[in-house]
Amino acid sequence: MSQVPKFGFSAFLKLINANPNPQKRLVRDRFRPSTGGYDFHKSLRQRVQRIAFENLAFEDALASTADIGKKAERESAIKGLRQFSQWRQQNPGSLSACDGFLFSSPKGLFKVEFTPNFLIELNGRRTAVHLWNTRQTLSAGLVNASLWMVANRHPLNGRPDDFAVLSLQDGRLFRWSDANKETAAYGERLLEVLDLDFANARLEFGLPGVVEGDAPEIPTL
Template structure:
């Protein structure tokens, strides 16, 4: 079974057909996990939002990141996160993660909120997106996070809403504002399962991925 983190799955569903097939092919052939490029940002975002550390202190730690592209990505991401937070008040909350498994058990996706926030009377579980390419498509974003709503209904501490905070704009995409896009989840999953089967056949691999169980990626 292929395993995805939230950002990796959002990236997959926002790709055009050919690069999407290529990405799935690489997943099926992979025997291990990739470097989590966005972990440095998520850890610092949690220090800022959850632990209440000053952005000045957190920004000073960016120089500890060895890779220049990652340093630059974190720096820009934190700058935009601070701008967003300045204009979006609300108490910070904590929510656990849930994992969705596709109907044919061809892939699974973990939704691990980077933070929760109180918005009016609603508690919102938020995942941070800081990927440059592909562009985050709102309709695909809403369809993807709609998969997790039923799973949270079975938990003790369920958020009222789910969201993706894109630091590219920055923009908060809340499921409650999805309208008809919230019904796209099932079709989205069916398309991904179909592509996994097709690519597995091309590679002469079992479609359930039993011989290849990659670790979750960012």
């Protein structure tokens, strides 16, 4: 049973975009024993990485999806690759690798890891881009708030100029630079609400309310 749940960024986006009851269930699920879930989107990420950093041709990446055994996963990868190809035609800048960033909630009750799939210059800004390929509809306000959480906690030294989420479902690009101070305040309130949900879940599972040794930095808005 995990003492401090950690979310990948797509899982965190799924959490905050869920309705209240499913959201609370997703929080409680983080404290239940797990054997490790199947990574449905790994095949797509691997092909995007090879396109970005190993010069794999899009046609070859698309052809290789025939090796994906599960039909739903194969179709999702094909759709995602085609959307990524369309986006690259409009944004042909060079791609490079970019380190991820892990941050804690205000009370240290959960952690979120922003893992960029690549870094690209967009409108003169070095932008760290995370790919989203889940069917769940994204709220622009929630995504921008989550990107502000990342940017506001990332050390200034080595920080990209911008952070973004590219939806391979519909081609939308959500950017931190499109957010504002109201979005930042919204994001901080959201973290406080989630901390309360995690505190309640810890109580339900008989875990201590405060995690020793975890003192997250408080960002300035």
